[in-house]
Amino acid sequence: MIPVGTAPRIVWRLATVVDVVPETPRTRTLVLDVPEWPGHRAGQHVDVRLTAEDGYQAERSYSIASPPEDPRLSLTVERLTDGEVSSYLFDELHSGDKLELRGPIGGYFVWDIPVGGPLLLVGGGSGIVPLMAMLRHRSAVLGTDDMERHRLPARLLYSSRSWEEVIYRDELARLAEKDPTLEVRHTLTRDHPDRWTGFRRRIDRTMLEEVAWPASEKPRVFICGPTPLVESVATNLVGLGHQPALVKTERFGPTGGSI
Amino acid sequence: MKGASKEPREPVVAGERLADARRVDGNAAAGIMSELFVPDLTVAHAKCAGCGTTRTIGALLVYAHGMGTVVRCPGCDRVVLRIARTPTHVWLDATGATSIVVSRSAE
Numbered sequence: 001m002i003p004v005g006t007a008p009r010i011v012w013r014l015a016t017v018v019d020v021v022p023e024t025p026r027t028r029t030l031v032l033d034v035p036e037w038p039g040h041r042a043g044q045h046v047d048v049r050l051t052a053e054d055g056y057q058a059e060r061s062y063s064i065a066s067p068p069e070d071p072r073l074s075l076t077v078e079r080l081t082d083g084e085v086s087s088y089l090f091d092e093l094h095s096g097d098k099l100e101l102r103g104p105i106g107g108y109f110v111w112d113i114p115v116g117g118p119l120l121l122v123g124g125g126s127g128i129v130p131l132m133a134m135l136r137h138r139s140a141v142l143g144t145d146d147m148e149r150h151r152l153p154a155r156l157l158y159s160s161r162s163w164e165e166v167i168y169r170d171e172l173a174r175l176a177e178k179d180p181t182l183e184v185r186h187t188l189t190r191d192h193p194d195r196w197t198g199f200r201r202r203i204d205r206t207m208l209e210e211v212a213w214p215a216s217e218k219p220r221v222f223i224c225g226p227t228p229l230v231e232s233v234a235t236n237l238v239g240l241g242h243q244p245a246l247v248k249t250e251r252f253g254p255t256g257g258s259i
Numbered sequence: 260m261k262g263a264s265k266e267p268r269e270p271v272v273a274g275e276r277l278a279d280a281r282r283v284d285g286n287a288a289a290g291i292m293s294e295l296f297v298p299d300l301t302v303a304h305a306k307c308a309g310c311g312t313t314r315t316i317g318a319l320l321v322y323a324h325g326m327g328t329v330v331r332c333p334g335c336d337r338v339v340l341r342i343a344r345t346p347t348h349v350w351l352d353a354t355g356a357t358s359i360v361v362s363r364s365a366e
Contacts, residue, residue: 009293009297010290010293045286045289047290059290061287061290102290102293105289105290105293105299106286106289106299106301106317107289107299107301107302107317108284108285108286108289108301108302108315108316108317108318109284109286109317227282227283248317248318249284249318250283250284250286251282251283251284252283252287
């Protein structure tokens, strides 16, 4: 935490879109150049503000996808039906365009190396975004240091509707392939490819018992996704004996919240 | 809007509660709180005036409405903070918080 008195006030900044990367049919990543970005911690978010010509303003929160080590700031946005902000970010914004944002915001749902491990991440849909920042940060700092990796093992349980909708699918596979201390498990709740051997149901207590470390290992748990998923997972983990203080949640609602 | 209820309720992480997709975490109020306070209030502790429980503000529940942000205690459902924004001012009602404690030192 930044000591009181030295914390900079969070101000609105004008970012420039330097790249737009398609992720899935409904999500894309905006890569931004933010002047005088003060740096962030994995899990934090930014507020994005759009102003119409008549002065009408709409504000939404978006989780930061990039790790602190990345000089550019990345936001992965999902196109929501009727989303007045998300549809603009998804359909209208191109390289070279400007975007008003403020941050980094929120020091509660954050993980970095000093927080320790094991690290248990549970995500649903675009709830993967802040969790991905944590995994990217972990990978950037630990590199191939086997001793450190074993000290801070990580597991991700990620629920998506279908294989096509798994955000960061290839990158997650690459990260897990080169790191024996990172385990990535997928569950697909609607459609799954032929010969799919992973889970094919909503996350439930049995699945968490299979994937999570036992409570006695005191994993640092971060859950992000739609409110019903987050509350069900948090309730089940506390039921399995995990300390509520070690279970951090980030729910996102239909219009606000982090996407 | 419901007033303060004396009826005890189960905390969200330990019991059933009506699903409300508008409910998000205290984290979501970080932006608007930054317009009032320089320190990050999501890592500050607030004592609920309803049930007396102290929690990290990031772990409270946020209901974001068009008019403003309502922060409730997950234990007793009492409104801890209400923040509204007008074209000229930011307005805070903190009568639901007996105290708010901010750390003076780095972690």
